[in-house]
Amino acid sequence: MTTLDAPQSSTAPIRPQDDFFYAINGEWIKNYELPADKAGYGSFNKLADDAEEQLRNIVEDLNSTSPLSKIVYNLFMDTERLEKDGNQPVQAYLKRFLDVTSKDELLATLGELDPVGGPAFFSIDVDADPGNPEMNKMFIAQGGLGLPDESYYREDQHAPIREAYVAMLTRLFLLGQVDSDEQAAHDRAENVLAVETGIARHHWDQVTDRDDDKTFNPTTFADLAARMPHFDLAAWVAAWQKGYDQTLSAAELPASMKDAMSELIVREPDFFNGLDSEWESRSVEDLKNWALAHVLIGSASYLNNDFQQASFDFYGKVLNGTTQMRDRWKRAVSLVDNVTGEEIGQEYVKRHFPASSKQRMEKLVQGLIEAYHVSITNSTWLSEETKKKALEKLSKFRPMIGYTKHWRDYTALHLDSSLSLLENMHRADAFGAGIEVSKAGKAVDPEEWFMTPQTVNAYYAPNMNVIVFPAAILQPPFFDPEADDATNFGGIGAVIGHEIGHGFDDQGSKYDGDGRMHNWWTAEDRENFEKLTHALIAQYDQFVPRQLEEKYEAEGKKDQAPHVKGALTIGENIGDLSGVNIALKAYVLSLGLPANNEEELEAGLAQAPVIDGKSAAERFFLNYAEIWRGVRRDEIAEQLLIIDPHSPAEFRVNGIVSNVDAFYSTFHVEPGDGMWIDPDKRVRIW
Numbered sequence: 001m002t003t004l005d006a007p008q009s010s011t012a013p014i015r016p017q018d019d020f021f022y023a024i025n026g027e028w029i030k031n032y033e034l035p036a037d038k039a040g041y042g043s044f045n046k047l048a049d050d051a052e053e054q055l056r057n058i059v060e061d062l063n064s065t066s067p068l069s070k071i072v073y074n075l076f077m078d079t080e081r082l083e084k085d086g087n088q089p090v091q092a093y094l095k096r097f098l099d100v101t102s103k104d105e106l107l108a109t110l111g112e113l114d115p116v117g118g119p120a121f122f123s124i125d126v127d128a129d130p131g132n133p134e135m136n137k138m139f140i141a142q143g144g145l146g147l148p149d150e151s152y153y154r155e156d157q158h159a160p161i162r163e164a165y166v167a168m169l170t171r172l173f174l175l176g177q178v179d180s181d182e183q184a185a186h187d188r189a190e191n192v193l194a195v196e197t198g199i200a201r202h203h204w205d206q207v208t209d210r211d212d213d214k215t216f217n218p219t220t221f222a223d224l225a226a227r228m229p230h231f232d233l234a235a236w237v238a239a240w241q242k243g244y245d246q247t248l249s250a251a252e253l254p255a256s257m258k259d260a261m262s263e264l265i266v267r268e269p270d271f272f273n274g275l276d277s278e279w280e281s282r283s284v285e286d287l288k289n290w291a292l293a294h295v296l297i298g299s300a301s302y303l304n305n306d307f308q309q310a311s312f313d314f315y316g317k318v319l320n321g322t323t324q325m326r327d328r329w330k331r332a333v334s335l336v337d338n339v340t341g342e343e344i345g346q347e348y349v350k351r352h353f354p355a356s357s358k359q360r361m362e363k364l365v366q367g368l369i370e371a372y373h374v375s376i377t378n379s380t381w382l383s384e385e386t387k388k389k390a391l392e393k394l395s396k397f398r399p400m401i402g403y404t405k406h407w408r409d410y411t412a413l414h415l416d417s418s419l420s421l422l423e424n425m426h427r428a429d430a431f432g433a434g435i436e437v438s439k440a441g442k443a444v445d446p447e448e449w450f451m452t453p454q455t456v457n458a459y460y461a462p463n464m465n466v467i468v469f470p471a472a473i474l475q476p477p478f479f480d481p482e483a484d485d486a487t488n489f490g491g492i493g494a495v496i497g498h499e500i501g502h503g504f505d506d507q508g509s510k511y512d513g514d515g516r517m518h519n520w521w522t523a524e525d526r527e528n529f530e531k532l533t534h535a536l537i538a539q540y541d542q543f544v545p546r547q548l549e550e551k552y553e554a555e556g557k558k559d560q561a562p563h564v565k566g567a568l569t570i571g572e573n574i575g576d577l578s579g580v581n582i583a584l585k586a587y588v589l590s591l592g593l594p595a596n597n598e599e600e601l602e603a604g605l606a607q608a609p610v611i612d613g614k615s616a617a618e619r620f621f622l623n624y625a626e627i628w629r630g631v632r633r634d635e636i637a638e639q640l641l642i643i644d645p646h647s648p649a650e651f652r653v654n655g656i657v658s659n660v661d662a663f664y665s666t667f668h669v670e671p672g673d674g675m676w677i678d679p680d681k682r683v684r685i686w
Contacts, residue, residue, distance in 0.1 A: 042630020111239025202274025
């Protein structure tokens with residue numbers, strides 16, 4: 001029987017045929033001691049740590065050509081100054097709201113401070129218009145909450161988290177001298193929770209909010225304003241402009257919110273009706289309390305240690321289970337990455353991304369695209385009409401590898417070491433807001449990136465039909481220039497296949513090759529596709545992470561252990577499943593062998609070279625399991641089941657390979673084994 005060298009333990013070893021993820025990673029998980037400052041750790045975190053060290057070296061290098069990054073870093077690292085300043089930097093900010101006596105004044109203050117990262121009931125961003133993807137348009141979406149999502153305000157299981165949230169707000173009100181009496185601060189915090197609970201009632205849930213058909217709602221400013229008769233949106237826009245023009249040089253970075261919002265896309269239309277009713281029914285004091293709370297939440301990271309600790313004790317400890325703040329230099333580097341990521345990113349690329357890596361990645365991407373072409377062409381459930389449209393879309397995929405061609409121009413960002421860290425962050429926020437707003441109504445820059453090169457991740461943008469692979473992910477175990485091809489196809493190959501797969505998942509399949517959102521499927525093909533996706537949803541709905549199953553069982557509540565939400569994670573699960581299937585196919589094609597069907601695929605794998613006693617298929621699946629190796633604290637594991645569209649790592653492995661026929665033949669998985677799914681129940685989409 002073909003097996004991998006499953007780790008041995010004091011109990012019976014876990015067989016790959018029963019639990020592939022834990023057979024490969026279980027011993028590492030058992031023995032790995034999670035650092036106190038981390039909520040989780042795995043391959044992505046390892047590479048992120050490496051990139052963090054590299055960025056630190058760049059920013060601390062006296063010869064570095066990253067002046068803005070140095071200012072941000074040094075201001076954050078100057079603890080003596082932060083402690084001396086105490087709560088002083090935020091006082092003027094708080095006073096703006098404390099002095100408010102009417103809703104009109106409050107609305108104007110919210111508008112003026114929004115460009116500098118002030119409290120916001122809604123978020124705005126600018127992106128390619130799915131109806132006209134060559135042009136940018138403003139998007140507006142629900143907001144106003146301090147907890148991860150609306151379910152935290154209504155579900156009984158989250159009552160302890162709500163209590164801890166109130167405790168944090170109480171501390172912040174006292175630290176900010178909004179209140180001098182603990183009871184008064186607590187009462188104010190309870191009031192904030194009540195306001196947010198009202199707002200949360202109008203929020204869409206996570207599953208509904210990822211439905212592009214429902215969130216694509218083109219409208220005009222007048223129509224949106226009509227939904228909000230009590231919230232004077234025109235006055236808010238005028239105030240926003242005033243605040244922006246006071247903070248940033250309009251001559252250097254002109255941005256008109258009025259023009260940007262003349263036509264826009266509303267993601268959750270009825271939220272804005274609900275927000276208007278909350279605004280109308282709540283007292284000005286209620287709304288002021290909410291604003292004061294969010295000033296303090298947003299400012300805490302840029303103030304002294306007392307503020308940072310108060311924020312961390314809730315957002316780090318309670319929500320994520322982390323027991324210790326990250327080292328200050330790490331937080332400083334993270335801030336630099338957020339504020340001036342493309343400035344320092346240029347130096348990162350020069351030092352850490354060889355041209356040879358980009359060339360090999362380009363070849364791998366083309367191999368994956370070719371494999372998708374083969375797969376779509378030979379699909380047994382797609383009509384010729386839809387195949388033609390799918391292949392047309394595939395031919396228009398644009399890979400972007402390593403780094404952007406159009407680096408951000410930071411000329412309009414004026415940071416000043418004589419000002420406080422918080423004041424500089426206000427300038428940085430205004431700069432970011434100006435960049436966004438100034439794009440609205442203009443042609444899309446096809447080379448724009450939404451990640452820095454030092455980001456350990458990848459993405460697909462359906463409204464631009466681009467797949468993006470930053471430099472930092474192109475390292476072992478994902479991509480190793482010294483590794484054999486089967487291993488790399490099981491790593492970065494599966495990642496590439498995953499991102500291309502998003503172009504044909506439940507969301508991406510609604511966009512054509514130009515990024516335009518419209519239905520290019522026949523009705524029968526869409527119905528067949530949805531049958532397959534519903535089957536995958538049903539599989540994932542049954543999954544409970546092992547660590548949470550054990551936790552709840554120990555508490556005598558095994559039947560209450562939280563499950564994966566198949567409908568929330570379906571897009572990522574399709575990406576994972578497509579990624580593995582197509583990466584396997586791409587590997588066989590790279591050998592010059594055919595892979596038009598399962599028989600040819602397995603015949604090709606059988607002809608592939610054996611290295612160190614392991615077949616190519618073994619090496620492929622082994623690396624795929626290893627790239628998802630990781631551990632998480634229970635708190636973050638539970639939170640992510642609620643809000644994260646990605647499945648837990650164990651199911652990104654087991655839930656996927658159990659649907660791949662080649663996995664069964666490679667490891668001789670048989671009926672009765674834990675990984676077994678009957679052939680007619682296995683899901684294969686691409």
